[in-house]
Amino acid sequence: MDSISxxxxxxxxxxxxxxxxxxxxxxxxxxxxxxxxxxxxxxAEQDALYAQGRTTxxxxxxxxxxxxxxxxxxxxxxxxxxLRGVTPWEPNWDENDxxxxxxIDLCEKQNLIAGARWVHMPDADHxxxxxxxxxxxxxxxxxxxxxxxxxxxxxxxxxxPAVAEGLNA
Numbered sequence: 141m142d143s144i145s146x147x148x149x150x151x152x153x154x155x156x157x158x159x160x161x162x163x164x165x166x167x168x169x170x171x172x173x174x175x176x177x178x179x180x181x182x183x184a185e186q187d188a189l190y191a192q193g194r195t196t197x198x199x200x201x202x203x204x205x206x207x208x209x210x211x212x213x214x215x216x217x218x219x220x221x222x223l224r225g226v227t228p229w230e231p232n233w234d235e236n237d238x239x240x241x242x243x244i245d246l247c248e249k250q251n252l253i254a255g256a257r258w259v260h261m262p263d264a265d266h267x268x269x270x271x272x273x274x275x276x277x278x279x280x281x282x283x284x285x286x287x288x289x290x291x292x293x294x295x296x297x298x299x300x301p302a303v304a305e306g307l308n309a
Contacts, residue, residue: 141176142229145219148179152214153293156269159250160217166246167221172239173229177265178218180289181211203261207281214289215297216268219243235264271298 141149141164149157164174181189183206193200202209210216220231221239232239235256244254247267253274255266273280283292293299 142173145174145176148176148217151180152217153269153289153297155297155299156215156217156252156267159247159252159269160219160267162250163219163243163246163252167239167243170242171224172242173222174219174243175222175229175231176217176219177231178211179216180214181209183207183212186212202263204275207284208276210268210276213276213280213284213292215272215292216266218263218265219247219267220265240264269297272296 141161145160145164149160160176167174186202186204186206186209188196189202190205192198192202206212211218220233221237221243222229223232224239234240244256244264248254251270252267253270255263255268268274276284280292280296283295
């Protein structure tokens with residue numbers, strides 16, 4: 141992955157980052173470079189996105205206020221494929237493009253939740269860890285406010301032994 145994506149992945153849970161890197165490697169082998177365009181978001185950043193299309197100009201892009209998005213917990217990323225053969229890298233925002241479908245399929249094979257499958261507000265470039273609530277709970281929010289992302293990860297994210305070893309390396 142490029143340095144922009146790696147910088148963003150350094151702020152999310154190690155298991156999510158590992159799965160996204162696996163997908164990006166497979167996409168690259170197929171001739172498509174992906175980029176993580178969003179990862180960890182602060183509560184203020186989330187609130188600003190929520191205001192868009194409501195109290196500030198633009199179209200509505202999220203139903204989640206600050207504290208109610210897995211991005212606020214470092215448990216979700218937004219990733220898009222790049223346009224094939226275009227240098228420098230440019231995003232391919234066409235959700236109907238086969239490269240987008242391949243990326244979604246590969247993420248699901250990594251057992252990630254794909255926002256593309258959401259019924260009420262599909263979010264094609266959104267991927268988050270499974271095995272935890274789809275939306276943050278009040279307990280998760282309280283834990284985040286008290287101890288930050290690390291506290292949430294420790295309490296709510298089941299971590300495979302190999303991943304835990306990687307955290308200690």
